[in-house]
Amino acid sequence: MEKFDVIIIGAGAAGLFCAAQAGQRGKRVLLLDNGKKAGRKILMSGGGRCNFTNLHTEPAAYLSQNPHFCKSALARYTQWDFIDLVNRHGIAWHEKTLGQLFCDDSAQQIVDLLLKECEIGKVTLRLRSEVLSVSRDEAGYTLELNGSVAQAEKLVIASGGLSMPGLGATPFGYKIAGQFGLTVFPTRAGLVPFTLHKPLLEQLKTLSGVAVPSLMSAEDGTIFKEALLFTHRGLSGPAVLQLSSYWQPGEFVTINLSPERDLGDFINQERKAHPNQSLKNTLAKVLPRRLVECLQLLSSVPECTLKQLNSRQQGELVEALHRWRVQPNGTEGYRTAEVTLGGVDTSVLSSKTMEARDVPGLYFIGEVVDVTGWLGGYNFQWAWSSAWACAQAL
Template sequence: MKHQTAWHAPDVLVIGGGAAGLMAAITAGQRGCSVVVVEHGPEVGRKILISGGGRCNFTNTEMRADRFLSANRHFVKSALSRYKPEDFLALLAKHSIAWHEKKLGQLFCDHSARDIVSMLLAECAAAGVRILTDTRIRHVSRSGDAFRVESSAGEFQPKVVILASGGLSIPKLGASSFAYDVARQFDVPVIKPEPALVPLVFDQPQDGWLKTLAGVSLPVRVSCGKIAFDEALLFTHRGLSGPALLQISSYWQAGQAVKVDMLPGQDLAALLMKLKKAGSKAKAPAALARWLPQRLAAALAAQKASDRPMAEWADKDIQALAQRAQNMQFYPTGTEGFAKAEVTRGGVDTRGLSSRTMQVEAVPGLFMVGEAVDVTGWLGGYNFHWAWASGHAAGEAAAQFRAV
């Protein structure tokens, strides 16, 4: 074996070379720990590289605890309070990485997501972190005051293991149940993992007309239960997608209705009544097309099957048409699954972890961070920031195990 023997007994072994794992490694290394990162893929940060259209939506200026889903809604508060968006921006400034803000506080790299990965690798190098790629973990066990980790690169005996191997989203990048398997091995409960920030699909024949709208996009208000989002909706060949729908998918449960207002902030019934009173000769498709995309207007009007001009429409029919456009209810039959999900909802139960350190309460030296944990953020940089914050918290706490 070519690896130095000393590296097989590090203070900290980080399993997973994604955003949370690299941040944990950097933080622990900066505090004097010897750190090894093992990544089963060919390179680290692959999810970073494909994010944000290749520009990585790395955080959000509106970072708030109530924009995260978890069985314990207070769990994220400690880590978020100790690693804030301005902390990550300071790191970007240190490496002269230009960035810009889009809508809703979303921050992106000006150039490329690879700038983020390069920055993290530079920080790892400066902190003396060793990174091993194409390395498979075969077994993790506790051995006295340390752990025994068997891998394709040999056996490691770290004092600390930080599990940062992610959830089940995007399996083509190597997503697996590894973190959940290890959690269960150490008697840490796991909340059922499900796809989140994912398109919803419709298989019922009555929703067949939706497929004719594939490619149509418009700003809407989407709601499910008491939660609502005002963003863009995209019709697809299988159902609905777009930012508004991805957001609501994290809250949607099987059997629930998803409501869509296709003209948020306006009263379509009043607008159509105004046309009627003005004696408009426009038929419903042309009338609706004043405010909605033409194909959508035609599809909505076709549901009423009327070729009369608006001036001849009964008030009740105008109300019904407006109601259809502004309070349409869909009943999804499912999601497009982990293959299309940006993140995983559920995961390692936070009741078994310290919210301050991310350490497993019953197993000193074992930490779990990032997407593996039952914390799911909104679309728009929240999940990356959770990776930075939770990784930072674990890296700080791992330093107490450092060899002296």
């Protein structure tokens, strides 16, 4: 039997960072992953450039049954700490939008950074490793692996959520939590595109590929002002991904397709200047033409000149564009979701160390925990912060 101080399951963002930190603090660490590569989601992230943190990271950007839980870890290992690490590794980066930081070159640089840090910490990394069973006695945790047995005083679960099974996601972490009597909140896909009911999808099909700035609101009042993208399956783009984390099946979302310009005022001004201009050409000055054509078909307002447009028709059109109410059919689910909402109940964990209060030596970090960030680097920052907090306690 091989003995270690700590075994960490999951060589994703949280597991790699925790292993490196614990190793550098002198712990003998075994890091296990079922995949053939470490950090597979990192490699896929940010369109291959990894949006590794967000300048505006703050607890309000995270969803959890206990919104206070993430505060301690985020305050102790901040976005500035990770940026400092990225700088020390000489990785060039840039801010894209809304505080989102990306590598200039490739997400591989973040994986290399983490592997280098693991190397400094003398971490034993074992890929293609299946954990067949986990048991606990006075000596700590014993893991039956494919072909060997390993034991450690402390066990860290960093196996992530259910999103993107194609990248190795499994319910392993939730099962271990259940095995040790810890509560796991129901999970659902987050940061995921909406699908639409067939008739609406059919009506919108000419819009596939069209992107517009938007202001989207959920029934609980949450609002995001970001781009909306029409797809052949439904609605996507940053605004939709963000809002999907706040949406429940059956609910409506309200979309303002012209958040920067009051279209009623715009039409009035245009009417004064060009009364014989067609409605279509007027709206196409400020909205994508394909969107205008499609929405005219959807509304009962016929094509006409501005002087022919009566106030009821104008009101109807403006309402449709500023307050378009859509009831999504569902989401694309874990197959394309960037994150998993829900997970291990934070009330059973210490927010300082991530250790299960009633199961000494058992820790949960990263996405497996019921803490989910917005789109834009917030989820990786939670992985780094929770991993760092845990590593200090190992």
